[in-house]
Amino acid sequence: MSKSPDWLKHPASLFDVRGKVAVVTGASGAFGALASQVLAGAGAKLVLAAGNAKALAETESACVQLGAEVATVARRPTTEADCEAIVTAGVQAFGRVDILVVGSGLNDPVPITEMPLERFEAVMDGNLTGAWLLCRAFGRHAIPRGEGGKVVLVSSARGKLGHPAGYSAYCASKAATDGLTRALGCEWGKHGITVNAIAPTVFRSPLTAWMFEDTEHANAVRAGFLARVPIGRLGEPEDLAGPLLFLCSRASDFHTGHTVYADGGYTAG
Template structure:
């Protein structure tokens, strides 16, 4: 064990690391800023070029480095293009965060098969393709790496209000992370998931409304969260930062719950 393992500044340093963030225009934006502040060189990937440019400008104005990959991992070609942009920009890929996802709420007897498939494509197929592309690059480099996938407490817990697509997809993500943790160990690549409870995002914005169904649903959720509030994007930055940093080099195949204690009860 070298001296750097006893130095917190080295253990949590992201200085010079090339990190690709898929879904950076929405759920990954706060983490992109946090990683950039830690010295990481960021590649922002999403299918919203305007949002990416705005985020890139913000990171650069802070003195950070940011490249743009206007892709969503909806095809193998797009997933590979995201990784290629990171390598083109910084010479290598050291870490990746995958935050892509969506939801469609309906009881199973009412859910159109096409709607179910769209959730599975966004929440599972896309992350799988992104992992495939990143894995190919990291194995080729021969220097290890780290991958974090955004999961959910709904990968562990069911839900009575029409979440058969969402819960199924997130449970599959947790299983994918376990499997790749075993598959990639020999290459020195770690992969973990972060499972938040409800946190502010385009998908959950309705639950933050002051009146209407969101208020009723929110109050029900709050009664089950020991810390007494819903999450904000910044609440998961620390967990993701840790899992991408050298401090977590002996953690792989795990789902870490950043949920205010929701799954503890």
């Protein structure tokens, strides 16, 4: 009888990221702060980047309280220099970067007929160009090192579905994020680097807190939205935590180029 693989004795070890070095951008935002704390609690070393210094310090403090070693970079991934500096900060602090989580991004809902080009470009830059530049900076570090790596981008259900409320820039940027995920998944497979995206729909955060309230307006909006969600509820932070940890760990070593919809089935119907 053949001997069972060691991981079968401890299947949870497949999700172990202890000692891994993770760069998280947008660490002051809802998803970035959540990702930072999930990885901190799981034992990763962190390099947190954000433009909001006060909120960045709050995320840093939360991660330190969870026992993580943390370095911070008060920069947004806006320019080539910013993105190179963010990845370099991880190398300088901990000697390498194993995981990149691109949690930065923005939305600016405006009907297309009223949207100035510069506002469209700002959304595309914030959601796509910054992610592309961060991936390039990460690849320039990780590929020569030859030890593989993990990249997690943040897409949206709106990368697959349209929206009537002036989302022409946001939907286009997230569809492009899905395309970048597929392209790099193919390009970097030979290097042992997996590239995947998480695509949430509405989940509890400071920006969406009003949708969880018991008010006439919130109840009406929520009911209309939930009519299309098979699971029948809005998302909670822990609904994103599991997919994130999966995509950052060796449990996902055979998964790349995928967009994982953490949406309660919203995009399935």
